[in-house]
Every structure is written in structure tokens, then in C-alpha cells.
Amino acid sequence: MPDLIPVTILTGYLGAGKTTLLNRILTENHGKKYAVIINEFGELGVDNDLVVDSDEEVFEMNNGCICCTVRGDLIRIIGGLMKRAQKFDGIIVETTGLANPAPVAQTFFVDEDVKAKTRLDAIVTVVDAKHLLARLDDSPEAADQIAFADVIVLNKLDLVTPEELARVEARIRSINRYAEIHHATRGNVDVTKLLGLNAFDLGRVLESVPDFLDEDSHTHNEHLNSISLSLDAPLDPEKFNIWIGHILQTEGQNILRTKGILSYKNEDRRFAFQAVHMIADGDFVAPWKATDKRTSRIVFIGRDLNRPQLRRGFESCAA
Amino acid sequence: MSDFDALLKARGITETLGANITTGVFNRAGSHAAFALGDGSLRLADGKGWSRINAHEGAILALAPDCSVSGFLSGGDDGKFQRVGVDGSVIEIAGFGMKWVDNIASFAHPKSGLLACTVGKFVHLFNADGSKSRSLAHPSTVSGIAFDAKGKRIAASHYNGASLWFTASTSETPRFFEWKGSHLGIAIHPLGEAIVTSMQENALHGWTLPDGKHMRMSGYPSKTESFGFTKSGKWLATGGADAIVLWPFFGGGPMGKPAVELGMSDGAFIKRIACHPEFEVVAAGFDDGSVIVADIMKEKILPVCGPGRGAITALAWNASGSHLALGTESGFAALVDFSKQG
Structure with a gap:
């Protein structure tokens, strides 16, 4: 079995601090090279050698599954990245704030060429501790992003009181009890808690599940x-x-x-x-x-x- | 086992190029074959030796013969669309920043030659001298392009179908052929009787021209990455299966007609197809690295090289059909001489 390149999907609502976290990951001195796939409408610049613009092009598979939507642009970009002579240690896919994570994740299940070269490492969702409750009330995407997450970065901790934090965490747990939650201010999370997790290698995840x-x-x-x-x-x-x-x-x-x-x-x-x-x-x-x-x-x-x-x-x- | 390499040894020149070969073509004169590599270099072979041209910063994603007799056109993930001469010259035709140049096509003609490249949702058309002609916008990223045999039209595949544009018109709207799903590549029948696309769902889809009737060609165990019409247009030769799957485009076919299968392998899938420019002959390259040439009329198979050097990613005939170029994912390249020898 060849070494599959780990792919991390970074989701989060607009303004949650996704790009700040991404830049933090990329500039930290870990000696690893990442290819970063971003959407062209991203508000902040990304600081990396290998950044690929994508258009988040979703299409529906003709395979009888009514909700099987796939990101065709990712299939194409991953195919292209695999042709490069210069290798890298992982791929990070940043999605737009309003994106539904399902098509991104399904791409890694459905496409044989993508499956042959890469593996989905984890879905990391960044949420804003101050505004999450309001977001959850007004947008279904925000809840979906939490539901899909393997890891949740609860960001902007400096803006909330301990009581507010407890309420936000309880709300996250009510949606997804099985994601790991990391607290952060301006995205200061140890990279090893976000990348190379093998979260889709389910053994570890389910063994650590609390309160079964x-x-x-x-x-x-x-x-x-x-x-x-x-x-x-x-x-x-x-x-x-x-x-x-x-x-x-x-x-x-x-x-x-x-x-x-x-x-x-x-x-x-x-x-x-x-x-x-x-x-x-x-x-x-x-x-x-x-x-x-x-x-x-x-x-x-x-x-x-x-x-x-x-x-x-x-x-x-x-x- | 070594028998499979007999032709390669007797009639081939080979080289190990040291990086992933992404594609390969001959120039129009047939004097040089060019292999595009994942390290951004182009390697030329002229039957006597090999040379290297550092053409792009990242991987070369697309390659085509130039309209001129000897040159090439290349596109890469460095966003550059370039003209590369056999003398080693590299001239930028256009640059697209962070966007990738994914596909290239050219149409040679003494007066009205055309160049085309795809960047995201656009097909950019250029005159033979490299001056910009038009940009054609599509609803989603263009995955493949093809000129018709006369250069009058260019077809593009994308989500939910294909678009057919008249190259000389200034109209902003193409003829749209609709079929739901992600279409990955395109070919036009040599007599202009049909356009065919490959699809994400291990199938091909086609439309007859001019009436636009649907054709569905399915049953493949993997994606068809490569396909093409034979010289006469009677057969559509396709990869994606463990044999060359040939769809008959005559006698009312392919609708309601079974496909012909030639060159069944022992479990390997075909990655690249190259139809011979003169005869009803098809070369096929497999994911185990083996290459065969099939004579459709005689139903005869000739092994060109055996497995073990990486999946075939480049396969092309020169214009006269005397030489076949082949290259693999792991950087093995060869030119095989099929001409009559005394």
C-alpha cells in the first residue's frame, strides 16, 4: 500500500478565524510542506509556497444517491498536485464560510483516483465563541459544520466570559458529542492537534468517546x-x-x-x-x-x- | 516475460527521465517527440538522443504540437501558456497568475491556424502567431477541449454537458449539449458527425451532430481518461477497461450496437489510447506499464512493451504513424520505430 497523502478539511463560518488559524499552521516551524487549496473569494492572504485557487464546484453524481454531491474541482486539483515532482506532507482544503462540508468529504469516498493517492485525515471546524450561538440560530450551515467536525477549534476565547463559554460548549456538545474541542485565541492551537490525526482511522476516535x-x-x-x-x-x-x-x-x-x-x-x-x-x-x-x-x-x-x-x-x- | 519487451528492445530507444511524465506528443513534422514532466521540464527525443528544456516552474499539465512544423505548446500549474522550440527557446504566449493551464489544443493551417488553452472556466483562443483572439466563458471549469477537423469549431467539456463554439464567430453563446453530471474530456468525430465526452461515472456520453441525439456508452470498471476516434471515424477507441473498448460509429451505431473489445489484459486497466493517423490501428497503454498495438480489422494484437515501469501516462503517434512515443508515471520514456526496415 503506497503512502497516502493526508488531507485536512478546514471549515468554519465567515469571521470565525479560519484564515488566521491556517496562516498559523503554515508559519509554525514544523518543517513540513503543505499544499493549500483555498477559495478565490477568501478575504485574507494565505502565506504558503503552494496555494491553489479553487472555485468550490459541486456536482451531483449520477449514481442513484440523491444527496451524493462531490467537489469536481478538488478531484482535478488533487490529480494535478500529484503530478508535481516536488512532494509535500499534506493537503489543507479551506472551504468558504457558507460551504456545506458534505461534498468535500464525499469527494474522498467517491472518486477512485483521489482515494488511490490521498486519505481524509480530519475535518477541522473553527467556531467563534462570541458569535456561535447567534450563527446557529440563523444559519443551518453553521450547525452542519459542527456536526461534520472531527475537531472543533473554539476560537476568540478572549471575548467571552466563563459562563458564555460553558453555554457555547454545551451547545456544541448537543450537536456533536464526539468531536475533540480545543480552546484558542487568535488560532493558537498546537498544530499536532489539528494535522496528522488520522481521525478517520476510527479506532482511536471511538475509543476516546465519552459517556457511551x-x-x-x-x-x-x-x-x-x-x-x-x-x-x-x-x-x-x-x-x-x-x-x-x-x-x-x-x-x-x-x-x-x-x-x-x-x-x-x-x-x-x-x-x-x-x-x-x-x-x-x-x-x-x-x-x-x-x-x-x-x-x-x-x-x-x-x-x-x-x-x-x-x-x-x-x-x-x-x- | 521478456518477450513482451522484444519490440522495445529491437526497435526502441529508451530513457529514464527522473520525474513523473504527465503527457507526451510529437511535433507536426514528426521529427521530435516531447515528454512533459512533473518537474516542469520538457524532454525532447529526436530518434538519436535526448535534450532537456526547463519550461515551467511547477508541473507541466498540458502539451500539444504547435501550428508550426517543429514547435510545441505547453501549459503548467505556474499559470503559463508557452511556445517551446526544439532549439530550446521558450516564449510565453500568456500568463494567468495562480490559475492552472489545464488543457491545450492547436489547429494547423497556413492562413488560419489557431491555438487554445483552458484556464478555469475559460477557453482562451489565440491566432497562430500567439496574438489573443477571444475568451470563451463556461458555466464551470473546462475539463477538455477539441478542435474539429477544419478548425471551424471548438468543443469544450464541463459540468452538465459540452459547449460547441464557432471559432470565427463573435457570438457569446455556444451551442450547449446538456447531460447532467461532470464531464471530464472531449473528442469530435473526424467527419463532424458527433461529439463525445468521458464522465465521472465511468461512462461516456455523446451527441450526434447536427441533431444532438444522445448516446450513452457505459459499463466501464474505471474512469475513461483517454479516448479517440480512428482515422476513418468508424470507431471510437476508449480506455478505462481491461481491454480496448471500441464503439462502432457506423451502421446506426453506437446506439443499440455492442462494443468490440480487443487486447484483453490480465486485470490491468487502460490509461492511454492513441489512434494511428493512417490506419484503423490503436495503441493502448495500461496502468501496469504495458503497451499494445491493435489492428482493428485483423483483430491482431502486437505487444510493444511489458509491465513494470509505472502506469502509462503518455502515448502518441507521429503524423505519419511511423513512430510511437510512450512514457510512464515513474519517468520511463521510449520511442518505438514501426517503419518498414530493409
Whole structure:
């Protein structure tokens, strides 16, 4: 297997401090080279040798999935970057403030050429601690960006009181309980907490998931929330495929992300499953350790999720 | 195994160029082949030796023969559209800043030669001397361009279809051929009977000319990155499968007609197709590095080189069809002589 180039997607609402964070990442002395893909309407300059302008051109795949939208410009740009003799350590894709993260993420699931050369490392969302609550009330994109995130940088901490911060964090957790949250002022986050995370290598993420068995947190008016399910009995892969296929086909528009680490019957390797809306991908990863409790875990982040129904379905996949 | 390389050894000159080869073409005279590299250099081979021209800052993304007999046109991710001479001269025709020059085409004619390059959503047309003619705007990034055989029209592929422009007209609106999805490349039938695009969904789409009837050509296991019509226009030769897939453009085809498959490999997919300029013969380069030449009428396959040197990324005949140039992702390049030898 060739070394796949890690790709970090940097999202965040206008004014949240995305470009400041990006410049901070690029100028920090880490000795690594990054190719940066930005939108031409970005308000601030980006300080890097290799910056590529993109037009965020989204198109709908003719593959029967009604919400399978893909960024064609990214496919083209990544193909072009791979031709360069001068190599780099990673790619950072900055999206515009209003962008829905789904097409960017789906690009890395759908296109075979992109999959052959790169891997999605993490979706990092920058939010403004002072204005997030207002943004969440007036724009669905702001909530989607939080729901999609593997890592959330809670920026502009110097502008809020501890009480305001607690409210903002609670609100983020009500949407996405499984993202890592880092506090920041003017984007001062350690780069190692943002890049090279392998967040899509689900084992680590799901192992660190807190409160697996507690009840869902209360949701607000956006109806976005996250739930997790676990099962100690090994799964029948065929049953699981039929069930998850059906769930994503029928509910995929409302389910933004699905991640799972699964224990299949008669299989010593863990199976990592993930999906963005209806587009799913899965592969065997490192084997269970002898000391591991082989618990299958799956997380859904989406709108109006029906926990009892999902739980019954998941449990029915037991071998 | 070494049998597959017999032709390469007996009739070829080879070189290791040290960087990713992105594409390759011959000049119109057929005297030189040029290989474009990911390090920005152009490597020329004239059958006797190799030379290097440092043409671009980043990777060269596009290459075409110039309208003149000996020169080349190159475009790169440094935003430059350039004319490169076999003497090593490099002249900038146009610069586009941070934008990439993704595709280039040219039409040679003593009086009305044309050059074209694509940058983002635009096709920029130039006269043969390099003076700017027009800029053609499209709804999304242009992924491929092709002149028709007479240089009267230029076709461009993009999201949701293709646009066909008259090169001599000043009209701001092209004829638009609509089909939903992302179209990745384009070809025009040599007699002007159809335009065909390749698509993101491992399929090709076509429209008959002038009536614009749809043609769907699907069933590929991977994307068709390269395709072209044979000299007569009877066949559309396509990559993207483990054999050369030939669609018949005669007798009412390709609609309702099965495709012909030639040169089945052992699991490798075709990355590059090059139709012979004189005969109903097609060269095909695979992702395992092997190259074959197929005679469509005789259904005969001739191995040119075996696997193991990286995926084929450059494949081109010279104008007389006597020489084939081939290059790979890992920088292996060769010229193979197919001319009759005494």
C-alpha cells in the first residue's frame, strides 16, 4: 500500500478565524510542506509556497444517491498536485464560510483516483465563541459544520466570559458529542492537534468517546444531535450490511455522519465503517488485542435521529 | 516475460527521465517527440538522443504540437501558456497568475491556424502567431477541449454537458449539449458527425451532430481518461477497461450496437489510447506499464512493451504513424520505430 497523502478539511463560518488559524499552521516551524487549496473569494492572504485557487464546484453524481454531491474541482486539483515532482506532507482544503462540508468529504469516498493517492485525515471546524450561538440560530450551515467536525477549534476565547463559554460548549456538545474541542485565541492551537490525526482511522476516535451509555443530550431547534450504540455480541456482517444500507438509503439525507468500529463474527480484525450521508466505506483495520473487550460501537450524527429504532436495528445485526 | 519487451528492445530507444511524465506528443513534422514532466521540464527525443528544456516552474499539465512544423505548446500549474522550440527557446504566449493551464489544443493551417488553452472556466483562443483572439466563458471549469477537423469549431467539456463554439464567430453563446453530471474530456468525430465526452461515472456520453441525439456508452470498471476516434471515424477507441473498448460509429451505431473489445489484459486497466493517423490501428497503454498495438480489422494484437515501469501516462503517434512515443508515471520514456526496415 503506497503512502497516502493526508488531507485536512478546514471549515468554519465567515469571521470565525479560519484564515488566521491556517496562516498559523503554515508559519509554525514544523518543517513540513503543505499544499493549500483555498477559495478565490477568501478575504485574507494565505502565506504558503503552494496555494491553489479553487472555485468550490459541486456536482451531483449520477449514481442513484440523491444527496451524493462531490467537489469536481478538488478531484482535478488533487490529480494535478500529484503530478508535481516536488512532494509535500499534506493537503489543507479551506472551504468558504457558507460551504456545506458534505461534498468535500464525499469527494474522498467517491472518486477512485483521489482515494488511490490521498486519505481524509480530519475535518477541522473553527467556531467563534462570541458569535456561535447567534450563527446557529440563523444559519443551518453553521450547525452542519459542527456536526461534520472531527475537531472543533473554539476560537476568540478572549471575548467571552466563563459562563458564555460553558453555554457555547454545551451547545456544541448537543450537536456533536464526539468531536475533540480545543480552546484558542487568535488560532493558537498546537498544530499536532489539528494535522496528522488520522481521525478517520476510527479506532482511536471511538475509543476516546465519552459517556457511551448515557442518554442523548437535549437538542435545540436545529434538531441535530449525535447518538452512539454499542453491542457486545459479535455482528453478522451480512445482516449489518443490509441494515446499514437500508438506514442510509432511507435516512441518509438526515444522517450527516456515521462512524463505527465493528466486531464481526469469526474475525480477529476490527472493521472500521464510516459514511457521509448515503456514501459509505469500510475496511478491516488492526486486529483486536487479546485484552480488548470486543464491543462493536457505532455513532450517528444527524437530524431527528430515532434512537430506539436505530438501537433495535443495530442489535438485530448480532450473529 | 521478456518477450513482451522484444519490440522495445529491437526497435526502441529508451530513457529514464527522473520525474513523473504527465503527457507526451510529437511535433507536426514528426521529427521530435516531447515528454512533459512533473518537474516542469520538457524532454525532447529526436530518434538519436535526448535534450532537456526547463519550461515551467511547477508541473507541466498540458502539451500539444504547435501550428508550426517543429514547435510545441505547453501549459503548467505556474499559470503559463508557452511556445517551446526544439532549439530550446521558450516564449510565453500568456500568463494567468495562480490559475492552472489545464488543457491545450492547436489547429494547423497556413492562413488560419489557431491555438487554445483552458484556464478555469475559460477557453482562451489565440491566432497562430500567439496574438489573443477571444475568451470563451463556461458555466464551470473546462475539463477538455477539441478542435474539429477544419478548425471551424471548438468543443469544450464541463459540468452538465459540452459547449460547441464557432471559432470565427463573435457570438457569446455556444451551442450547449446538456447531460447532467461532470464531464471530464472531449473528442469530435473526424467527419463532424458527433461529439463525445468521458464522465465521472465511468461512462461516456455523446451527441450526434447536427441533431444532438444522445448516446450513452457505459459499463466501464474505471474512469475513461483517454479516448479517440480512428482515422476513418468508424470507431471510437476508449480506455478505462481491461481491454480496448471500441464503439462502432457506423451502421446506426453506437446506439443499440455492442462494443468490440480487443487486447484483453490480465486485470490491468487502460490509461492511454492513441489512434494511428493512417490506419484503423490503436495503441493502448495500461496502468501496469504495458503497451499494445491493435489492428482493428485483423483483430491482431502486437505487444510493444511489458509491465513494470509505472502506469502509462503518455502515448502518441507521429503524423505519419511511423513512430510511437510512450512514457510512464515513474519517468520511463521510449520511442518505438514501426517503419518498414530493409
